[in-house]
Amino acid sequence: MLQRIQTVYLLIVAIISGGLIFVFDLWTTANEVVVFAKDELVVFGLFLGSALLALISIFSYKNRKSQFMLGRLNQILNLILLGFFVYRILTASGEANDVSEKGVAIFLPVISIVFLILSNRAIKRDEDLVKSVDRLR
Secondary structure (H helix, E strand, C coil), X not given: CCCCHHHHHHHHHHHXXXXXXXXXXXXXXXXXXXXXXXXXXXXXXXXXXXXXXXXXXXXXXXXXXXXXXXXXXXXXXXXXXHHHHHHHHHHCCHHHCCCCEECHHHHHHHHHHHHHHHHHHHHHHHXXXXXXXXXXX
16 A cells, blocks of 8 residues: 555655755865766666665555565665765775765765665565464454
8 A cells, every 4th residue: 555654765765865866965076076966877877776666666565575675675776875985985085086075965875774674664564464464364
């Protein structure tokens, strides 16, 4: 059903991954150029992939197992994105490299992962409820 709490969580993930990347910057270069996710093709693709997976997961509410699997896949995608950001931060040595100041958008995958974990817990709770009702029949 679309009116479940996991739908709200997945919609928040879709908004974070698909919309907030245009609002918050990733980093500022040493030349004072603000870099958004749309400027980095790999980052932009991973964010849009995460938003697309969240939307697909919302509308696969009839199959809870695939919805749970899509949530796990989305978590892995956000972990890859987070790993890319950590690698980028660790290889940048302050002002000498191209990353001078880190932006807020670097923390968006962490927020997405938290909401994906919450949605998967709600999906698991629904699946357990359906299994318990089936045992009573």
